[in-house]
Amino acid sequence: MPSLGGSGKRLPLLASPGKSDAPMPEQKATNIVWHAGAVTREERERLNGHRGAVVWLTGLSGSGKSTIAVALEKALWTRGVRTYILDGDNIRHGLNKNLGFSPADRTENIRRIGEVAKLFTDAGLVAVTAFISPYRADRDQVRALMRPGDFIEVLVDCPLDICEQRDVKGLYQKARAGQIPEFTGISAPYEAPLTPELTLRTAEQSPEESAAQVLAYLVARVIVSSR
Amino acid sequence: MPSLGGSGKRLPLLASPGKSDAPMPEQKATNIVWHAGAVTREERERLNGHRGAVVWLTGLSGSGKSTIAVALEKALWTRGVRTYILDGDNIRHGLNKNLGFSPADRTENIRRIGEVAKLFTDAGLVAVTAFISPYRADRDQVRALMRPGDFIEVLVDCPLDICEQRDVKGLYQKARAGQIPEFTGISAPYEAPLTPELTLRTAEQSPEESAAQVLAYLVARVIVSSR
Numbered sequence: 001m002p003s004l005g006g007s008g009k010r011l012p013l014l015a016s017p018g019k020s021d022a023p024m025p026e027q028k029a030t031n032i033v034w035h036a037g038a039v040t041r042e043e044r045e046r047l048n049g050h051r052g053a054v055v056w057l058t059g060l061s062g063s064g065k066s067t068i069a070v071a072l073e074k075a076l077w078t079r080g081v082r083t084y085i086l087d088g089d090n091i092r093h094g095l096n097k098n099l100g101f102s103p104a105d106r107t108e109n110i111r112r113i114g115e116v117a118k119l120f121t122d123a124g125l126v127a128v129t130a131f132i133s134p135y136r137a138d139r140d141q142v143r144a145l146m147r148p149g150d151f152i153e154v155l156v157d158c159p160l161d162i163c164e165q166r167d168v169k170g171l172y173q174k175a176r177a178g179q180i181p182e183f184t185g186i187s188a189p190y191e192a193p194l195t196p197e198l199t200l201r202t203a204e205q206s207p208e209e210s211a212a213q214v215l216a217y218l219v220a221r222v223i224v225s226s227r
Numbered sequence: 228m229p230s231l232g233g234s235g236k237r238l239p240l241l242a243s244p245g246k247s248d249a250p251m252p253e254q255k256a257t258n259i260v261w262h263a264g265a266v267t268r269e270e271r272e273r274l275n276g277h278r279g280a281v282v283w284l285t286g287l288s289g290s291g292k293s294t295i296a297v298a299l300e301k302a303l304w305t306r307g308v309r310t311y312i313l314d315g316d317n318i319r320h321g322l323n324k325n326l327g328f329s330p331a332d333r334t335e336n337i338r339r340i341g342e343v344a345k346l347f348t349d350a351g352l353v354a355v356t357a358f359i360s361p362y363r364a365d366r367d368q369v370r371a372l373m374r375p376g377d378f379i380e381v382l383v384d385c386p387l388d389i390c391e392q393r394d395v396k397g398l399y400q401k402a403r404a405g406q407i408p409e410f411t412g413i414s415a416p417y418e419a420p421l422t423p424e425l426t427l428r429t430a431e432q433s434p435e436e437s438a439a440q441v442l443a444y445l446v447a448r449v450i451v452s453s454r
Contacts (some may be wrong), residue, residue: 039310074265077270077271077274108325
């Protein structure tokens with residue numbers, strides 16, 4: 001059942017005229033005669049039947065982040081979990097289209113994605129991000145934005161030579177030919193997380209198995225229910 | 228029932244080994260052996276039982292945008308509609324904390340908010356934005372980002388003298404004293420929408436009535452159900 005009591009840091013609850021069950025605090029602003037009180041994150045989560053969180057996939061190009069994100073999204077959706085993928089398709093061409101690949105722009109890229117992931121988490125969704133996000137400090141900044149437990153850092157771990165051998169988008173070949181400057185793993189660093197919540201060894205298991213591993217973690221942390 | 232058929236512009240559906248009911252198109256990438264197919268916006272909306280959209284509240288400081296947003300959020304949530312408010316609290320202090328109030332920064336502020344609102348709409352939520360958003364061109368840019376019908380521009384219409392008389396945050400007094408440069412309505416322009424989807428006359432009706440007016444519009448456009 002919805003609670004009418006407002007909480008959080010918005011305007012205080014003012015009672016609605018005619019709803020005499022509600023407390024009637026002294027009214028300070030004369031032109032605000034009615035205020036419903038904000039819906040809290042917890043109320044949104046109750047409506048959804050699961051918690052909000054961000055699953056932050058990090059790893060080399062070609063390690064399998066996007067494929068795992070899509071498999072995870074499907075697995076969550078079939079369980080009725082509200083989820084949304086943030087990836088290059090909908091971020092680099094939209095919110096972050098005015099950013100390039102310099103270190104400063106990469107940092108701002110990840111900062112904005114982190115802020116958006118935080119909004120989705122607050123909205124009660126499980127956000128799944130699929131970005132290389134090569135710098136440890138950038139990812140730690142995102143972690144610091146969130147409540148403890150909300151940020152689930154997942155290392156999509158695949159040896160560089162296998163990523164390069166796959167070369168799904170042909171980017172490694174271009175990077176080796178010097179046609180892409182500052183390419184992570186070739187001409188720019190990748191700083192793997194030291195203590196990620198999860199590590200997925202994608203050279204040894206299918207994307208389906210990796211998605212199942214993340215799902216099991218979400219169940220274990222009571223972010224989503226065990227069916 | 229969830230459909231397993233992927234659609235949209237992501238990677239094509241590749242059949243899962245062992246799931247022989249699914250079609251088996253020629254497999255082009257040798258290292259992607261399984262792909263669940265993306266969850267579409269329509270599938271998310273089916274799960275939610277309503278459509279995604281953005282209710283874009285625009286108007287002077289003190290016109291009632293935030294109060295209406297909160298009342299609308301509550302009214303939607305009690306109907307089981309997934310909704311999220313984007314406002315100064317969660318945007319100016321987060322995603323857009325590196326922006327000021329110059330015309331260029333205001334434009335970038337609204338651009339980013341528009342992109343985030345688009346993501347929420349794509350995620351199947353009703354996003355409610357509460358920003359002055361004074362420039363017509365900026366709002367029109369946001370409209371252009373979205374599918375027709377997704378962007379619901381709502382003029383929160385209140386005469387300047389009444390906003391200034393309310394002065395809930397004491398900002399008009401500071402602006403008149405020259406302590407706040409480029410203050411909309413005093414020392415910076417407000418360009419009202421010419422053909423908004425809705426106009427709320429907040430000097431003449433309560434926030435509750437304004438929220439009900441928006442809700443009626445959403446029902447009429449079959450974005451949310453009529454109970």
